[in-house]
Amino acid sequence: MSILEEDNFIKYDLYKSQLSKYTIPQLKKILLSKQLPTTGKKDDLILRIKDNLTGDDLKELSLPLKYILTEKGQKELSENAYVPYMHQTSKKTIENNPFGKDFTVWSMNKELAKTGLDWQILVKNYEDQQHNK
Structure with missing residues (x-):
């Protein structure tokens, strides 16, 4: 755990909220892993993942987690x-x-x-x- 995480300046983003940060090929790979259709635009793919996979399903895929600023981190950065x-x-x-x-x-x-x-x-x-x- 990093110091920034320990001090509550950053945290891991929840899997479902970070899906928009993935590329279309990455999203399609997630869908393929659960034998789901891979057609449509990026928003369609994200919606299909959110509708059909749980956070635990996504965790099992070992997706790279992204950090986001906490409220404390946003305040510190602005100051x-x-x-x-x-x-x-x-x-x-x-x-x-x-x-x-x-x-x-x-x-x-x-x-x-x-x-x-x-x-x-x-x-x-x-x-x-x-x-x-």
Whole structure:
């Protein structure tokens, strides 16, 4: 079990609620395993699975489970939106910067605690400083 799961930030999605994340070939494979028709559009396949298979049936197929954010995880992510923002590209995070301050999630945490500024203001200030060099 991961720390994020232990701390209730993420959880495994229920099998039936994650069916829309599967590809058509994956859905057809599920249907074939129970000798059910594989014709129709993706929504038809999903409905056929939901109508004919139980969660236990799906569990027996050893499908890959997908994680989803819990309410606590969604709240944490919205309060710390700079973390995924900074990880979107290597240009957002700079460690061991020989030309100035490091700019990492950890340094951002310290700046936020120290200044109380909005994270977007801090990121913009940093990016403006880097651009003007």
